[in-house]
Amino acid sequence: MQLSATPYEERLTAPRSWWLVSFLVGVSFALILLPFGTLPLLGGLVGGTAAAAVVASSYGSVRIRIVGDSLIAGEAKIPVTALGEAEVLDAEEARAWRTHKADTRAFLLLRAYIPTALRVEVTDPQDPTPYLYLSTREPERLAQALAAAREAAGAA
Numbered sequence: 823m824q825l826s827a828t829p830y831e832e833r834l835t836a837p838r839s840w841w842l843v844s845f846l847v848g849v850s851f852a853l854i855l856l857p858f859g860t861l862p863l864l865g866g867l868v869g870g871t872a873a874a875a876v877v878a879s880s881y882g883s884v885r886i887r888i889v890g891d892s893l894i895a896g897e898a899k900i901p902v903t904a905l906g907e908a909e910v911l912d913a914e915e916a917r918a919w920r921t922h923k924a925d926t927r928a929f930l931l932l933r934a935y936i937p938t939a940l941r942v943e944v945t946d947p948q949d950p951t952p953y954l955y956l957s958t959r960e961p962e963r964l965a966q967a968l969a970a971a972r973e974a975a976g977a978a
Contacts, residue, residue: 829888830967832958836882837935844874884931886956888967891975893942895931895956902972905954906943908965913937916957925952933957940964 848871855866887894891902911919916939920932929944929951936957944951958964 830964831885831887832960832964834882834884834886834931834933834936834957834959836878840878840882841875844878845871847871847874882933884933886931886958886964888971891971893954893968893971895929895954898929898931898954900944900954901975902968903975904944904946904949905968905972906945908943908968909941910961910965911939911941919955924955927951928953928955930955931957942968 848867848869851866851870852863853866855862884896885894886896888902893900893902893905916937919939919941920930920934924930927950932955934957936959938958938961940954940956940958940961942954942956944953956964
């Protein structure tokens with residue numbers, strides 16, 4: 823497997839406020855179990871916090887990578903040769919593509935807590951997906967890495 827010219831990897835982690843919310847969920851469980859005694863209270867605190875933290879971590883652990891000649895975004899793996907132009911979306915334009923401009927056939931790797939995104943056209947005629955919408959904190963860097971990977975795949 824050939825490495826891409828500009829390697830790229832980004833993990834879309836959950837925001838810090840979600841960890842506070844996880845702790846508050848644990849406190850809520852502890853308060854619910856308070857009438858049953860100290861041990862259930864501590865169990866509710868630990869168990870509720872742990873369960874909420876697992877949910878926050880699993881939702882926030884998605885990655886976007888360029889490996890070899892493929893773009894891997896969450897569960898999707900797409901060869902860069904099947905991708906067209908990439909459009910960097912600022913916060914306002916990204917919101918528009920998440921709402922009224924969205925196509926129901928598009929692949930969305932959407933994280934609402936990330937305001938910017940990259941929209942990449944799918945040029946494969948066999949694929950019914952018109953474009954990929956990728957929430958990313960660094961859309962310019964991802965667009966450059968995709969362009970470099972497409973050039974490297976085209977030259978090979």
